[in-house]
Amino acid sequence: MRILWGCVVAAVITALAGLFFLIVKPQLRDNARLDAFYERVLDYPLPPSTRNLFPMDGDAIFDKNLSMGSGSYCDYRVRITLQTALTPQEIRRHYDSASIPGAEEEAMITLYFSDEDSAGGRQVIVEAYDSHDWDGDWRCF
Template identity: 45%
Template structure:
């Protein structure tokens, strides 16, 4: 359990340590979450870090910036990146999400 909490903290730190792209500022604090793999593939834990940004860049440009950053995931390999426009009426906010999964090692939160 503590191992997974430490992994989430390290993953979160790697994401927020990356400088923001040009013409971009943060809308609020980042959000890091941990739990059962939402795609339902076996006994895996899912780690997510979400950034809410205001930017002059297009979603494609944001994706290219963060994909090129190749932020390390939780175990081996790079985190998956997705970019979505926030449709909640927040005036042009964009959500950048970093995701990775790892075997649960019997962490009950992932069962």
């Protein structure tokens, strides 16, 4: 009887470990994709006369349908805030030619500009975005 209970317990533990692995593996993969995407965005050269305003406090998010669409998509978004002396047109030219690999495809870049401050500079939020169909991560289902 002890052997039977031992086998049942071993089977249950094995099944739970397998289920845990099936659930956690996609999460670990997508977290690694987000981390790598974040690093590629930060590593992209900044325009001249521009600095990262919060170099230790970037914003990287992974979630379902960040772009407010419908369906089961996994979305990756990275935002950095820059301080620049350049015009919006110069910043746009710099990022229009940007080639930053996303988590799956080429990242889409969106720029948000503040008004010029009293010192002649402005803040720019650079948002890099990528998305792919659901591939097992329960957070995107």
